[in-house]
Amino acid sequence: MTTRTRFAPSPTGFIHLGNIRSALYPWAFARATGGKFILRIEDTDVERSSQAAVDVILQGMAWLGLHHDEGPFYQMQRMDRYKQVLAQLQDKGFVYPCYMSVAELDALRDKQMAAKEKPRYDGTWRPEQGKTLPPVPVGVQPVLRFKTPLSGTVTWDDKVKSHISISNTELDDLVIARPDGTPTYNFCVVVDDIDMAITHVIRGDDHINNTPRQIHIFQALGHTPPVYAHLPTVLNEQGEKLSKRNGAKPVTQFRDEGFLPEAMVNYLARLGWSHGDDEIFSPEQFVQWFTLDHLGKSAAQFDEAKLRWVNAQHLKAMNGDALAVRVQLHLQAIGISPDERLSAMCDVFKDRCDTTVALADWVQRFYQPVQASAEDLALHVTDEVRPALNALAEGLKTIDWDKTAIVGVIKKVLQSHELKMPQLAMPARVLLLGTPQTPSLDAVISLFRREDAISLLNV
Numbered sequence: 001m002t003t004r005t006r007f008a009p010s011p012t013g014f015i016h017l018g019n020i021r022s023a024l025y026p027w028a029f030a031r032a033t034g035g036k037f038i039l040r041i042e043d044t045d046v047e048r049s050s051q052a053a054v055d056v057i058l059q060g061m062a063w064l065g066l067h068h069d070e071g072p073f074y075q076m077q078r079m080d081r082y083k084q085v086l087a088q089l090q091d092k093g094f095v096y097p098c099y100m101s102v103a104e105l106d107a108l109r110d111k112q113m114a115a116k117e118k119p120r121y122d123g124t125w126r127p128e129q130g131k132t133l134p135p136v137p138v139g140v141q142p143v144l145r146f147k148t149p150l151s152g153t154v155t156w157d158d159k160v161k162s163h164i165s166i167s168n169t170e171l172d173d174l175v176i177a178r179p180d181g182t183p184t185y186n187f188c189v190v191v192d193d194i195d196m197a198i199t200h201v202i203r204g205d206d207h208i209n210n211t212p213r214q215i216h217i218f219q220a221l222g223h224t225p226p227v228y229a230h231l232p233t234v235l236n237e238q239g240e241k242l243s244k245r246n247g248a249k250p251v252t253q254f255r256d257e258g259f260l261p262e263a264m265v266n267y268l269a270r271l272g273w274s275h276g277d278d279e280i281f282s283p284e285q286f287v288q289w290f291t292l293d294h295l296g297k298s299a300a301q302f303d304e305a306k307l308r309w310v311n312a313q314h315l316k317a318m319n320g321d322a323l324a325v326r327v328q329l330h331l332q333a334i335g336i337s338p339d340e341r342l343s344a345m346c347d348v349f350k351d352r353c354d355t356t357v358a359l360a361d362w363v364q365r366f367y368q369p370v371q372a373s374a375e376d377l378a379l380h381v382t383d384e385v386r387p388a389l390n391a392l393a394e395g396l397k398t399i400d401w402d403k404t405a406i407v408g409v410i411k412k413v414l415q416s417h418e419l420k421m422p423q424l425a426m427p428a429r430v431l432l433l434g435t436p437q438t439p440s441l442d443a444v445i446s447l448f449r450r451e452d453a454i455s456l457l458n459v
Contacts, residue, residue, distance in 0.1 A: 003035025004199045007061075007068070008189070010042045011053035015060055016248035017302060018204075018234035018241075021268050025231065026202040027066045028269070028290040038196050039071035044188060046076070060251035064261045065283060073196070075188050082183040085191050085221065086144070086176070094220045095176065097142035098125040099134075120172035121145070141179035146187075146217065148173050154212035159229035159292040161205070166212045174213050186210055190217040198226050202292070205230040229292050231272055235301045242302055258330065258355030259307070263314040267307045271300040280313045312354040320347035323359065330360035336367045341447055348443050362433075366447060370434035380427040380436055386459050388417040388424055389431070393457035401450055406442045431456050 005026035009015055030037040041057070043049040054072075061068070089095045100108075100121070109119040125133060126147065148171045155165040176187040183191075189210075193201065208230050218225040234242045242248045254264060265283045273296060275281070275289040315323070320343035327346055331338050342363065349362040372381075381389070395409035414424060426436040429444065432453065438444050445453050 001199060003030055003033040004038065004197050005030045005035065005202060006038040006040055006193070006196065006198050007066075008040040008042050008192070008203075009057050010045060011050060011057060012045055012048035013244045014053055014056045014250035014252075016242060016244060016250060017254075017268060017271075018243070018248065020060055020064065020066075020251050021234060021271055022202070022204050022231060023061060023066050024064070024265065024268050025229075025273065025290075025295070026200065027068075028287050029200060029202060029292060030069070031287045032290045035199075036069040037066075038073070038198070039068035040073045040075070040192055040196070041071075042075050042185070042188070044075050044182070044185065056250050056252055060255075063252065063255050064265055070196070073192070075192070078188075078192070079182070081195070082188055082191055083181065086183055086187070089146070089176075089217075089220060090144070092220070094147055095144050096125060096127050096147060098145045098173075098175075099137050099140050099142045100124055101140070118170075123173060126173060143175045143179055144177035145173040146176045146213075146220070148213075148216060154215050156211065156215065156225065156228055159200075159202075159227060160232070160295050160297060161208070161230050164208070164211075168212075171212060174216075176217075186213045187217060190214050190221070193226060194218070194221065194223050200227045200229065200292075202229045203231065205232055229295060232296060232299045234271055235299050237302060237304065239301065258326075258357030258360070259311050260314050260318075260326070260356065263307075263311040266314065267310045271302070272296045280310065280317075308354040315350050315353055315356070315359070318350070320344060320350075323347075323350060323356065326356045327360045327363060330357055331364060331367075334364065336364055338363065338367070341366070345447055348439050348447060352439070365433045366452075370432075372430045372434040376430045376434075376436060380430045381459060382427070385419070385423060385427050388413050388419055389427060389457050389459050391417065392424065392428065393454045396445070396450065396454055396457075401446065403442045403446045406445050410442060428457060431459065 007023035007026055009019055009023070027037045029035070039061070041054060043054070058072070086095065098121075105121070108122060112119045125142075126145070127133060149168045152168050153165050154168065154171075155163065157163050174186060175184055177183050192198075193214075211228055211230075215225045236242045236246050236248065238246070240246045255261070262283055265286060266281055269281075269286050269290075270279070273290070273294055275294065278285075278289075281289075323346035324338075324342040328338055328342060345363045345366060346359060349359055353359040353362070392409065392413045395413060396406070399405040399409060410421075410424070413419070414421065417424075421441075425441040428441055429436050429438045432438075432444055432448065448456075
């Protein structure tokens with residue numbers, strides 16, 4: 001049997017890290033087992049769905065490398081198919097029309113809650129042998145309800161939650177089509193999973209309550225339900241469910257803030273899955289190691305400081321050429337066209353950065369004038385050190401432009417002016433890059449054009 005997994009987001013809001021984690025695991029499981037990963041857009045909530053939200057889904061998945069094998073399929077384009085299957089269920093007696101109005105449902109719910117009962121539809125319009133149904137009201141379009149079994153249990157062995165059993169007496173008759181004939185979520189999902197031959201459904205545990213409903217519909221249609229794995233919730237840093245309402249950022253914002261897709265996959269993978277004590281790994285290693293058996297059972301908490309640490313580790317491990325490709329995009333966005341020095345700049349400064357945006361900030365100082373703070377200038381660029389800085393500028397005029405020769409000039413200036421390295425290096429750094437804290441002075445100077453370095457150091 002070929003593994004077939006799916007990611008089925010609803011484009012009613014911009015996809016965030018909690019959502020995209022529900023794409024990561026089915027993608028990884030399909031790749032680890034040689035299967036197929038299907039993308040399905042559940043856009044039946046027409047009023048709240050938007051193309052902009054769809055675009056963020058597609059862009060976010062492409063950025064992270066979560067490429068789908070089939071799709072995207074859009075539910076709104078499959079309405080004819082849903083109605084065809086709905087008719088089959090009606091013909092088999094699994095579905096019936098219900099004429100109870102919204103006002104009647106509200107009154108029923110209020111009555112049940114007042115009696116401290118669980119609010120639920122009471123089966124008024126459910127046809128049973130020997131039962132007389134109320135008169136059909138004139139001019140009312142009914143909803144269609146699914147006949148939930150009145151006894152027995154729904155059970156499944158969840159790959160995360162273990163064995164789950166729910167009594168059918170806890171469930172009422174589900175609305176599976178609205179008055180206008182539009183099928184509802186739980187019904188559409190089952191038809192899609194059948195038609196797309198989905199073998200494993202890996203999704204958030206907020207869907208657990210939907211699962212028994214969907215299993216009933218699978219069984220009514222004569223199909224075996226897929227294997228389910230319900231993932232624990234991702235919490236924000238305040239311990240609340242990660243959501244747009246609670247300040248969750250769109251996935252693409254992390255891209256724009258300079259996080260590496262490899263690091264994001266690494267971090268997201270660890271939000272609910274583990275491979276021993278391994279903290280830092282590539283997407284390829286993740287796929288190689290991934291199984292459903294190591295999915296966590298407890299809610300994971302997003303921690304941006306940890307994400308930045310993971311990103312910094314991936315930055316450090318990348319060579320300058322690979323980083324230059326990423327950093328160049330940030331520089332071009334602010335009007336800077338970098339030259340052949342960019343790769344070397346990335347190599348020199350990457351250990352000080354936790355995002356490519358931070359790395360681009362260092363690099364742009366070599367292409368645009370930097371204004372040091374008045375405080376740093378007053379503290380470091382003093383009258384006592386100016387002669388040494390001018391001597392350094394003078395010594396750089398005729399040497400070979402490499403770190404070895406630059407080190408030689410620095411040593412001569414230190415000796416002739418009886419200075420220690422910090423006494424010269426810190427003011428030089430302030431003049432060159434606007435800060436007293438940088439990598440080694442010779443490495444910094446070597447990255448400048450000769451004439452630019454000399455001009456900045458002449459004070």
